[in-house]
Every structure is written in structure tokens, then in C-alpha cells.
Amino acid sequence: MVNCQCGESGRTLRQIAALVACLSLAIGDWTxxxxxxxxxxxxxxxxxxxxxxxxxxxxxxDDAVVIVADRKPFVFAWNExxxxxxxxxxxxxxTHARGGADALTAEDRFALGLFALQNDLVSTAQMEFAAAIRxxxxxxxxxxxxxxxxxxxxxxxxxxxxxEALPAGEADDVAAEAEREPSADAATGDREIPLDDLxxxxxxxxxxxxxxxEVRRQVREIYDRFAATVIxxxxxxxxxxxxxxxxxxxxxxxxxxxxxxxxAEAMYAALHREFGFAAEGDVFLAxxxxxCWKSMARFQRFARVFDGxxxxxxxxYTRSIERNGHVHIVLFLSGRTEAEYDAxxxxxxxxxxxxxxxxxxxxxxxxxxxxxxxxxxxxxxxLGDRCPAGEKADLLAAQYVRFNWPIGHFLRDxxxxxxxxxxxxxxxxxxxxxxxxxxxxxxxxxxxxxRVLPDALAEAYDGLDLAGLEAAWRTWVAARLSLPPANDGxxxxxxx
Ligand SMILES: [Zn+2]
Numbered sequence: 001m002v003n004c005q006c007g008e009s010g011r012t013l014r015q016i017a018a019l020v021a022c023l024s025l026a027i028g029d030w031t032x033x034x035x036x037x038x039x040x041x042x043x044x045x046x047x048x049x050x051x052x053x054x055x056x057x058x059x060x061x062d063d064a065v066v067i068v069a070d071r072k073p074f075v076f077a078w079n080e081x082x083x084x085x086x087x088x089x090x091x092x093x094x095t096h097a098r099g100g101a102d103a104l105t106a107e108d109r110f111a112l113g114l115f116a117l118q119n120d121l122v123s124t125a126q127m128e129f130a131a132a133i134r135x136x137x138x139x140x141x142x143x144x145x146x147x148x149x150x151x152x153x154x155x156x157x158x159x160x161x162x163x164e165a166l167p168a169g170e171a172d173d174v175a176a177e178a179e180r181e182p183s184a185d186a187a188t189g190d191r192e193i194p195l196d197d198l199x200x201x202x203x204x205x206x207x208x209x210x211x212x213x214e215v216r217r218q219v220r221e222i223y224d225r226f227a228a229t230v231i232x233x234x235x236x237x238x239x240x241x242x243x244x245x246x247x248x249x250x251x252x253x254x255x256x257x258x259x260x261x262x263x264a265e266a267m268y269a270a271l272h273r274e275f276g277f278a279a280e281g282d283v284f285l286a287x288x289x290x291x292c293w294k295s296m297a298r299f300q301r302f303a304r305v306f307d308g309x310x311x312x313x314x315x316x317y318t319r320s321i322e323r324n325g326h327v328h329i330v331l332f333l334s335g336r337t338e339a340e341y342d343a344x345x346x347x348x349x350x351x352x353x354x355x356x357x358x359x360x361x362x363x364x365x366x367x368x369x370x371x372x373x374x375x376x377x378x379x380x381x382x383l384g385d386r387c388p389a390g391e392k393a394d395l396l397a398a399q400y401v402r403f404n405w406p407i408g409h410f411l412r413d414x415x416x417x418x419x420x421x422x423x424x425x426x427x428x429x430x431x432x433x434x435x436x437x438x439x440x441x442x443x444x445x446x447x448x449x450x451r452v453l454p455d456a457l458a459e460a461y462d463g464l465d466l467a468g469l470e471a472a473w474r475t476w477v478a479a480r481l482s483l484p485p486a487n488d489g490x491x492x493x494x495x496x
Contacts, residue, residue, distance in 0.1 A: 041096050043067065045076060046085035048340055049315065058399055060093060063391035066399050073405075074420045075396040077388030079339035083119035090115055106136035113143070117150050120337065157338060162255020166336040211285060220286035223247060230291070233305060234298065244268075245282055250292040252333065260292050263345055263382070267352040270382050275360060275441055283359050289328040292348075299332035316347040318354040325363040327355045346379045346387045353378035361448035367414035370447065372422050373429030380426070389426055397427035397477045402484075407473075411466045414453055431473045435461070 044054040045067070055069030066075045078086050091112055095101050098108065113128030129143045158165060227249055231238045237251040243261040245268045250257045272283070293299040303311030307319055307330065316331030329351045333344045353375040357366065365371070380390040400407060410417070410424065417425060433440045439460045446456035457464050464472070477483070 041092055043089040043092060044085070045089060046082040047076070048080055048082055048337075048343065052085075057089075057093060059395060061391075061395060063388060064395045065089065065093075066395055072420065073396060073399055075392045075423050077392055078115075079119075079342065079388065083116075083121050083337075086119060087112075087116055087121055087124060104131075106132045106139055109135060110139050110142065114146055117146060119339075154338075157341075161259055161341075162253075164253050164256045166333075166338070166341055216282070216286045223286055223289055227289070230302070230306065234293075234302060242287070245284060245287055246290045247287045248290045248292060250290075251294050251298065252292060256333075257292070260290070260348060263348050264288075264290060264352055266382050267349045267378060268356065270378060271353060271356045271360075274378075274437075275444070283356055284327070285325060285359075288352075288355050290352075291328065291330045293330075293332040296332055296334050299330065302330060315343070316351045318351045318358070320354070320358040320363070320365070322363050322365060325359060327358045329355050342383075342386050346383060346389065349379040349382050349387075350375040357444075361445055362450070364448055364450055366444070366447040367453050368417045369410065369414070369421070369425040370429060370444070370453070372417055373425030373427075374444075376422050376426035377429050377433065389423070390430075393423040393426040393430065394481060396423040398481050398483060400424065401474050401477045401481075407470055408466060411453075411469060427477065428469070428473055431476045432461075432469075434476065435472070 040057050042054060042056045043065075044052055045065075046052045053067070053069055053074060055067030055074065058066045058068055058073065060066065062078075064075050064077045065081075066073055068074075078090070081089070094108055094112065095104065098104055104112075109128045109132035113125045113132060116122075116125035116128055129139075129146075132139045133143065227240065227247070230249055234251070238249055239251075239257075241248040241250065241257050241261050243265050246261060246264045248257060248261055248264070250260065252260065268283075291302055293302060300311040303309050303314075303317070307317075309317075311317075311330075315334065316329070318327060318329050320327045329348075331344070331347050331351060334340060354371060357371060357374060376389040376393065379387045380393075399405070407424065407428070410421065411428070432443065443456050443460035446459055447453065451459070454466060457466070457469060461469075
């Protein structure tokens with residue numbers, strides 16, 4: 001069994017926070033060639049996913065911010081940072097750029113007001129707008145327009161969820177849920193989904209491999225029995241929504257569950273198109289079970305009882321069993337802000353991509369950076385503006401190219417990667433896809449056949465080696481983002 005790394009180390013980033021908690025970051029300590037210590041500031045960011053991280057800002061734009069902490073770069077979309085913390089950081093950066101708070105212009109204050117409004121900091125927005133209007137009365141109509149637009153966007157989004165407001169203050173009582181399942185050991189028998197007895201062989205979906213219909217039927221019967229246990233243990237609020245390719249067991253309100261099904265199918269369609277495999281019917285054995293909970297407590301309870309893990313530090317995971325081809329997805333909706341809802345949808349598509357790729361061609365696991373990069377790429381492709389993955393990948397890749405930070409070690413290592421490296425993985429995968437889609441498909445197919453990464457790369461991309469990939473990726477990033485030529489020689493986070 002393998003969990004997606006975003007399950008293990010969590011988009012929660014709690015471990016990162018713990019790591020940096022003991023770090024006293026002295027700006028003078030790092031010697032980026034670009035940013036002399038006087039040209040940037042340090043910020044402390046409080047993350048939606050839990051934890052705080054401090055570091056010096058290397059770059060930022062309207063989408064995201066890159067900081068260096070513990071000599072590593074981290075990129076965060078602004079909407080991954082708690083609103084108050086994001087606002088304080090943005091205001092500090094703008095004030096720093098202008099040379100002082102007194103130098104902020106009417107446009108600056110208006111922009112800060114907009115940012116506050118987008119983050120539901122209503123009274124802060126009010127103050128910034130008032131300051132903008134004091135500096136330039138002509139801004140008043142734009143303030144009114146911004147407020148109207150914000151209201152319209154909010155009602156559009158609610159309609160998108162079938163009219164459901166986000167769960168407000170859903171009781172997230174981990175202790176109470178734990179009490180209902182006092183002993184995880186007692187539930188050991190539930191953990192194995194007994195497909196081995198039935199199938200006895202690996203039934204991946206691939207051209208030329210057809211999973212016999214009677215096998216699919218039998219697998220479905222096993223899934224139904226498994227689900228009956230889940231419903232019994234997790235309570236009557238858990239119901240099934242069946243879509244073309246997913247069995248969605250959830251305690252979310254009906255319209256939101258419906259939307260989960262639509263996102264999952266959109267992910268499936270995108271990857272089916274992307275890989276264009278010939279399997280008729282389903283890439284999954286008998287649709288993909290997807291367990292979607294309305295609180296972290298219920299998610300952790302499911303993880304503990306049915307997958308034998310604590311589910312802490314995770315917002316979702318994919319359980320992939322290599323030997324029998326089974327895969328299921330587990331996640332939960334936390335929080336009540338639109339940004340948190342977007343993060344939930346992005347997790348859904350990200351984990352769904354892992355589930356799909358797990359069963360594509362073979363059930364062999366592929367190198368982690370390829371897997372995570374593809375999952376992020378899929379989330380961006382399916383969700384567009386709703387998902388910051390592409391913007392984060394671009395902003396982080398830009399820093400690697402500007403400062404000649406090497407990525408050779410990253411490309412060579414096929415093991416688990418840290419969450420903060422997902423955007424880098426996405427950038428490299430996006431490059432491989434942009435070079436040539438057919439080669440990319442061939443590359444993934446070779447990995448799924450069990451070829452090692454350098455071999456698969458060389459065969460699919462005309463003899464390309466890892467050094468060649470790194471060089472080509474740098475050129476691609478620089479051209480796409482219109483970056484000036486990099487300095488000669490790498491510059492590190494610290495020249496020790
Ligand atoms: Zn992942």
C-alpha cells in the first residue's frame with residue numbers, strides 16, 4: 001500500500017512548520033545573489049493547512065509568494081495563507097516597495113482593499129477603501145463596483161455548489177469520533193479489501209487487456225459489501241452517489257456530493273483524453289470507491305478503521321495496492337471559506353489523478369516527482385482559475401531559473417518528494433508535456449512497464465538524459481516566463 005505523499009506529509013505542512021519552528025532565520029545568513037538583504041523583508045505566514053512558516057521573501061506576484069526558509073524555497077498561493085496573515089504580508093511587501101506607509105498611493109490602498117475583500121476581511125477592506133478615497137475621490141465608483149462584483153461572485157459560487165453554503169462550524173470533534181471507535185485494533189479485519197482471493201492477478205487497464213465483465217461484477221460485489229461495513233460504522237448519514245466511474249460514499253449534503261461527482265468525472269475525462277488508452281468502459285476495476293467526509297474527525301476515523309493509519313497531517317490520500325490493482329480515494333472538506341473549498345476540490349482532483357495513473361497500463365508505481373507533478377498538472381488543467389497549482393509552479397520555477405538553483409538531485413531521486421517540491425515537479429512535468437504529448441505518453445507508458453526513469457526518458461525523448469532535461473527545462477521556463485538570462489554559475493541559499 002502506498003499513500004500519496006500529499007497524504008503522508010500533508011498539504012498541511014505541519015511538519016514543515018515544525019521544522020522551521022526551531023529555525024531562527026537571520027536574513028544576513030543567506031546570500032542570494034539577487035536579493036541583497038536590504039531589498040526584501042521577512043514574513044511569517046499562517047497557513048490554512050495548519051502551522052506557520054517564516055522566511056525571507058524572494059519573489060511574489062498577485063497569485064503567490066516565494067519565501068526561503070531553512071535554505072529551501074517554499075511557494076504559497078495567497079489563498080493558502082490565512083486571510084489576516086496574507087493581508088499583513090502583502091501590505092508589508094507593498095509598503096517596503098514604496099519606501100514607507102506614507103508613500104502608499106490611492107491605487108495601492110485600493111489594491112489592498114480589493115485583496116482584503118477577496119479574503120473576506122470586510123472591515124479591513126473598508127479601512128483601505130476609505131483611505132484610497134481620501135487620497136483620490138475619483139476611486140469611489142470603483143469601490144462600489146468591487147463590492148458588487150464580490151457579492152455576485154459569492155452567489156455564483158454558492159449556486160455552483162447546488163445552493164449549499166459551506167458547512168459552518170461543522171463539529172470537528174476528533175475525540176468524540178475516536179470514542180465511537182475506541183479500539184482501532186478491533187477493526188483490523190476491515191482493513192483488507194479481499195480482492196486477492198477473487199482476482200488473483202493484476203488487472204490493470206491497458207490497451208489489449210480487458211477485465212472480464214464477470215470479474216468486474218464480482219469486484220463490485222466485494223466493494224458493495226465493503227461499503228455496507230463503512231456505512232454501518234460511519235453512520236446513516238453516509239450514502240452512495242454512483243457516477244460513471246466513481247462510487248462516492250459521503251456524508252456531505254446532497255448537492256455538494258453531486259458536485260464532487262462532477263469534479264471527479266471531469267478529472268477522469270481529462271486524463272482519459274490525455275492518455276487516450278483504448279480500454280472500453282472503466283480504467284478502474286469496478287469504478288473507483290471515493291470516500292468523502294464532512295469533517296477531519298470523520299476522515300481520520302475512516303483512515304484509522306479502514307486503512308489502518310491515523311490520517312493526521314493529511315487532507316486526503318489515495319490507497320493504491322500494487323499487487324491486486326485496487327485503489328480508493330479518501331478526503332474531507334475542512335473549513336468554511338471559499339479558499340478552503342477550492343483546496344478541497346484541488347485535493348479531490350489531485351488524488352483522483354493518482355488513482356487513475358495507478359491503474360493505467362499496469363499497477364506499478366511511478367517515480368514520485370512524475371506522479372506528483374502529473375497530479376498537480378491535472379488539478380490545474382481541470383480546475384483552472386480555481387486552482388493555484390500552475391501559478392505556484394511558474395513562480396517557483398522562475399526562481400530556480402533566475403538563480404540557477406540546480407535540480408539534478410531532484411530529478412534523479414525517484415523516491416517520495418516533499419510537499420514544497422510539488423510545484424517544481426509540476427513545472428518539469430508541464431515541460432515534458434509541452435515538448436510533445438506523444439513522447440510524454442510514451443514516457444509514462446514506459447515507466448508503467450517498469451523501465452527506470454533515465455531509460456524511459458532516453459527512449460521517449462530521443463536520447464535525452466537528466467542533464468539535458470534540466471537544461472531544456474530551464475530554457476523553456478525562461479522563454480515562457482520572459483526571464484532575463486540567468487547569471488553564470490549557480491547561486492545557493494547560503495554559500496557555505
Ligand atoms: Zn499527491
